[in-house]
Amino acid sequence: MSTPEVRRLVPHVVEGVADADTVTWARAMTAAFLRPRVEPADLARAAASYAGQRLRGVYETGDPAPVVTLRSWDSQMTVPGGEVTVDAVTSIGVRSTHRRRGLLRAVLVDDLAEAARAGTPVAALTSTQGALYERFGFGLASWTRSLRLDARAARFRVPEPTGRLRTLDVATLPSAAAPVQDRARRRHPGSMDRVGHSWSALMTGLNTFSGMVPDRGRHAVLWSDATGRPGGYVVYRVARDWVAEDGGEIAVLDLQATTPESYRELWRHLASLDLVGSVTWSDASVDEPLPWLLDDHRPVTAGTTREMLWLRILDVPAALGARRYPVTDRVVLAVDDPARYAAGTWALDTTDPVAPRASSTTDEPDVALDAATLGALYLGGVDPRVLARAGRLEERTPGAAGRLARLLAAPSVPWNGIRF
Numbered sequence: 001m002s003t004p005e006v007r008r009l010v011p012h013v014v015e016g017v018a019d020a021d022t023v024t025w026a027r028a029m030t031a032a033f034l035r036p037r038v039e040p041a042d043l044a045r046a047a048a049s050y051a052g053q054r055l056r057g058v059y060e061t062g063d064p065a066p067v068v069t070l071r072s073w074d075s076q077m078t079v080p081g082g083e084v085t086v087d088a089v090t091s092i093g094v095r096s097t098h099r100r101r102g103l104l105r106a107v108l109v110d111d112l113a114e115a116a117r118a119g120t121p122v123a124a125l126t127s128t129q130g131a132l133y134e135r136f137g138f139g140l141a142s143w144t145r146s147l148r149l150d151a152r153a154a155r156f157r158v159p160e161p162t163g164r165l166r167t168l169d170v171a172t173l174p175s176a177a178a179p180v181q182d183r184a185r186r187r188h189p190g191s192m193d194r195v196g197h198s199w200s201a202l203m204t205g206l207n208t209f210s211g212m213v214p215d216r217g218r219h220a221v222l223w224s225d226a227t228g229r230p231g232g233y234v235v236y237r238v239a240r241d242w243v244a245e246d247g248g249e250i251a252v253l254d255l256q257a258t259t260p261e262s263y264r265e266l267w268r269h270l271a272s273l274d275l276v277g278s279v280t281w282s283d284a285s286v287d288e289p290l291p292w293l294l295d296d297h298r299p300v301t302a303g304t305t306r307e308m309l310w311l312r313i314l315d316v317p318a319a320l321g322a323r324r325y326p327v328t329d330r331v332v333l334a335v336d337d338p339a340r341y342a343a344g345t346w347a348l349d350t351t352d353p354v355a356p357r358a359s360s361t362t363d364e365p366d367v368a369l370d371a372a373t374l375g376a377l378y379l380g381g382v383d384p385r386v387l388a389r390a391g392r393l394e395e396r397t398p399g400a401a402g403r404l405a406r407l408l409a410a411p412s413v414p415w416n417g418i419r420f
Ligand SMILES: CC(=O)SCCNC(=O)CCNC(=O)[C@H](O)C(C)(C)COP(=O)(O)OP(=O)(O)OC[C@H]1O[C@@H](n2cnc3c(N)ncnc32)[C@H](O)[C@@H]1OP(=O)(O)O
Pocket: 032, 033, 089, 090, 091, 092, 093, 094, 095, 098, 099, 100, 101, 102, 103, 104, 105, 106, 125, 126, 127, 128, 129, 131, 132, 135
């Protein structure tokens, strides 16, 4: 079969309303994800959020709707000691009648090629299914874990609240919370910036995936310290009403804290809400400090661990040079990559801690791995020794996987709380 021709769309937005092609694209995308049909006028307003982003589709003659969609944009992602621009990829949907003909491959290959040409060092996505993206060189680099707090049993070790809380609404959330999110995300490798339009959707629940059905039970609170400096915020929704026998349940949608104090006080607020029996958070970090805030850790129960970020290295020197390393060493990596972006033998040299370098070398490799494995290792959230035990990384020099583990170790467990 010949390679399908991928067409690139530029969304045009006038007075908050997207053009007809973009709306048709959005309808095709939501259908592929089995989402409810959205009224055209609502869809035109929702699709306005794609302004400035890259839309792709494959079209058949005589049909204005694409048979496959993909959307991407440049995002900033925190890495140990810095940040890197990533090609954030989402909305890959193939019409149900056109699957397993290579259409996902066609749009993704096209998007990655453009990102690489533009000099973007890394691509990132979150996936609906686990087996799709390794074949394209993406490696699983971070996870989230759900948690539940029995609010009525929680007793805080620091008994008295500090700072001040203020409620936010859809108008005040973006300006108050965005600077906080920008500081908070720098504490977690893998954490990504939140693009402008997603703030109002976070507060209203209005998005194409929800069928533009509003969720009117959402609340947001900002915490500021004694000097008035904002330190954290939480956005949550009412998941179960308080008429339930054991009280209501609230679900955290986003919680960002810049200091231990702001983190504690946001949780204290959630735990002390009247009429609430439990607080849940499906995309918490796998190492939430919450239990350590309490007299007794048992009110906190951890639930399911879920995949979060899949990363694809497109430019090895730029990607590895963007992060910092806790030890000085020089490890030579042989990277296998059929798509060629990461292929080669690379010396990762951290002798100068403020200017680490990854450069092409003819030296004998210490380890051999493929591009997906390199993506998994990038944020420091996966231990190379575990991958060696799984046969995913070959240790050519004895002890090299351990050296790589020390070199890539992250200052904190990678976490990104924003699914996209
Ligand atoms: C980043 C994101 O947007 S994640 C969202 C993914 N989208 C969805 O889940 C929406 C519903 N599903 C779909 O739209 C489609 O079934 C997709 C996007 C998952 C797959 O699209 P297709 O066009 O059928 O995939 P395509 O034919 O290009 O297959 C590419 C490769 O993936 C494999 N593949 C496709 N679907 C699956 C699957 N569900 N499980 C395992 N492998 C799969 C194919 O076998 C093929 O492998 P190969 O290249 O090694 O031979």
